[in-house]
Amino acid sequence: MTSLIISAFGTSLVVIGTVGILRFNDVYGRLQASGVSDNVGVVLVLIGLMIHGGWTSSDWTLLFLTLLLVVTNPIATHSIAKSAFVQRHSGEDES
Amino acid sequence: MTWISSAVLITLLPLLVRLIRGPTPWDRLLAYNSASNRVTVALAIASVLTRSVVLLDVAVVYAALSFLGVVVISRFMERGGGFR
Numbered sequence: 001m002t003s004l005i006i007s008a009f010g011t012s013l014v015v016i017g018t019v020g021i022l023r024f025n026d027v028y029g030r031l032q033a034s035g036v037s038d039n040v041g042v043v044l045v046l047i048g049l050m051i052h053g054g055w056t057s058s059d060w061t062l063l064f065l066t067l068l069l070v071v072t073n074p075i076a077t078h079s080i081a082k083s084a085f086v087q088r089h090s091g092e093d094e095s
Numbered sequence: 096m097t098w099i100s101s102a103v104l105i106t107l108l109p110l111l112v113r114l115i116r117g118p119t120p121w122d123r124l125l126a127y128n129s130a131s132n133r134v135t136v137a138l139a140i141a142s143v144l145t146r147s148v149v150l151l152d153v154a155v156v157y158a159a160l161s162f163l164g165v166v167v168i169s170r171f172m173e174r175g176g177g178f179r
Contacts, residue, residue: 014133018109058142083170087173
């Protein structure tokens with residue numbers, strides 16, 4: 001029951017992030033809507049999966065997947081944001 | 096758990112809209128990043144539902160490779176690739 005509540009909270013965060021990606025009108029707004037709510041929602045769904053049905057041996061792989069997503073997801077968002085910022089400003093300087 | 100998986104997979108549809116008509120290439124890259132996150136979560140839910148450990152390893156490799164692809168493409172566009 002607890003796992004279902006945590007997973008439902010994560011799913012609602014994922015849906016809110018998707019609405020933000022669809023509705024914002026700027027690259028940085030979309031990056032913020034994706035990078036904040038998406039990361040937390042995905043990690044919450046995975047934590048709910050981890051405590052679903054007790055701790056089994058395959059949950060170590062799930063824990064590794066969660067830690068991998070926690071480390072790599074903000075790096076990817078920051079890389080996209082830095083790429084957009086640098087490229088856009090260098091383009092303004094050239095033209 | 097089934098409706099959580101279906102809700103996560105239904106949110107792929109607005110991301111497909113953003114992927115097709117994104118004004119800038121970074122919007123398309125962002126939509127691809129979010130879609131790969133959702134696919135990773137759907138793979139993990141499927142592996143827990145069907146009790147198959149192999150799908151979990153597939154999810155780990157998928158997450159690592161999608162992160163590598165997103166970082167490589169964004170670094171490529173940061174250095175001016177595809178624009179000049």
